[in-house]
Amino acid sequence: MIKEFKEKYLKKVPIVMLTAYDASMAQMINDVAIDGILVGDSLRHTFFGDSTTVTMTLQDMVYHTKAVKNGAPKSFIVSDMPFMTYNVSPEKTLENAATLVQAGAHAVKCEVRPTNIPTIARLVQEGIPVMAHIGLQPQYIHEIGGYHLKGTSKSEKNELCELAKSLANIGVFAIVLEKVSIELSKTITSLVDCPTIGIGAGPSCSGQILVTNDLLGLTPNFSPKFVKQYLNGHSLIKDALAAFKNDVETGQFPTNDHAYADETVQ
Ligand code: KIV
Numbered sequence: 610m611i612k613e614f615k616e617k618y619l620k621k622v623p624i625v626m627l628t629a630y631d632a633s634m635a636q637m638i639n640d641v642a643i644d645g646i647l648v649g650d651s652l653r654h655t656f657f658g659d660s661t662t663v664t665m666t667l668q669d670m671v672y673h674t675k676a677v678k679n680g681a682p683k684s685f686i687v688s689d690m691p692f693m694t695y696n697v698s699p700e701k702t703l704e705n706a707a708t709l710v711q712a713g714a715h716a717v718k719c720e721v722r723p724t725n726i727p728t729i730a731r732l733v734q735e736g737i738p739v740m741a742h743i744g745l746q747p748q749y750i751h752e753i754g755g756y757h758l759k760g761t762s763k764s765e766k767n768e769l770c771e772l773a774k775s776l777a778n779i780g781v782f783a784i785v786l787e788k789v790s791i792e793l794s795k796t797i798t799s800l801v802d803c804p805t806i807g808i809g810a811g812p813s814c815s816g817q818i819l820v821t822n823d824l825l826g827l828t829p830n831f832s833p834k835f836v837k838q839y840l841n842g843h844s845l846i847k848d849a850l851a852a853f854k855n856d857v858e859t860g861q862f863p864t865n866d867h868a869y870a871d872e873t874v875q
Contacts, residue, residue: 610685611715611738611782614644617816618804624783624816626687626806627824630656630673632680634821639681646681647718647818648674650689650748655822662747665691667705671712678713687740688714692748695719699731706737716782720746723772730779741776743769744810745788760793769793770800777801785818786810788835809835 617624626645629635630652638646650665652673667690674688688709695702695717706717716738721729732739744759760766770793773784783804786794791811798805798813807814822828825842832838856862 614685614782614804617644621815624804624806626816626818627821628652628818629677629680629821632676635677635680635684638821639684643684644816645685645687646677648677648686648688648714649718649820650691651820655820655828661750663692663750665689667691667694667708671708674709674712674714685716686714687716687718688712690717690719695728695732696725699728702728703732703735703737706732710737716740718742718785720748721772721776721781722746722749723768723775726775726779729776729781733780739781740783740785740806741773741781742785742787743772743776744786747787756788758788758790760789766793766796770797773797773801773805777803783816786814809833 614624624644626647627638627643628647628649628651629638630648635646648670650662650670652669653659653662653665656673670688670691674686677684677686690705690709694705697705709717717732718740719725719729720742729739729741745756746753747756750756760769769789776784777800781803783806784797784801785806785808786797787807788809789797791813794805794807794810795813798815804815806816806818808818808820819836822842823831823833823836824838825840826832826838826844827842827846829843853862
């Protein structure tokens with residue numbers, strides 16, 4: 610929960626987060642005591658096969674948040690607010706965030722721009738914990754034009770440092786730093802008094818998050834530098850599927866071991 614999250618930060622113990630979109634993955638993540646589960650809008654790529662996260666809807670996020678909550682009712686759950694659901698009026702933003710909390714999230718994540726700060730501050734004031742997401746912000750892919758490293762110019766570095774400080778000042782409980790340099794993430798982490806959670810941001814952040822499908826190797830031909838692949842899931846699962854096909858075709862499945870004898874009562 611958020612309290613443990615804060616305690617780990619204060620004790621300088623790395624915080625570990627992973628994404629989940631369904632109950633079975635959420636349960637496995639809960640079983641290994643990961644600190645928090647993100648119901649990320651990355652599900653638009655990994656689960657739905659879209660090329661961007663821009664198409665994510667609040668309704669779909671509610672559906673996946675409920676599934677994750679069912680699989681891991683005791684885990685700390687953060688749900689992504691979809692594109693343009695927090696760039697609306699503060700009242701509408703509150704309503705949208707509350708919808709995710711009522712679906713089972715303990716907190717929401719927003720890809721914050723400086724113009725969103727007052728609205729995000731309102732969420733925090735009204736008691737909805739917010740995780741900010743800065744650096745590479747995939748929801749703005751049409752504006753940025755590619756998934757490049759962020760903060761590569763002096764002015765962009767300064768902007769990111771100022772944004773992180775403003776976010777810490779309004780009370781976000783953590784800041785995701787996506788795809789910024791090792792040096793910049795170290796600087797930002799030293800400037801703020803809340804945890805930074807890195808993805809493609811090097812080892813100096815207060816914690817780390819990866820998209821679970823990436824670390825399990827479930828997405829073929831996708832292995833960016835920042836992902837450490839712990840399993841060749843795509844190939845292993847395909848082997849299992851092919852083995853099932855072969856067993857059925859050759860009469861090796863089902864045998865009587867996987868079937869029921871007649872139990873008719875006279
Ligand atoms: O949607 C997502 O999974 C994310 C992580 C990459 C941080 O935002």
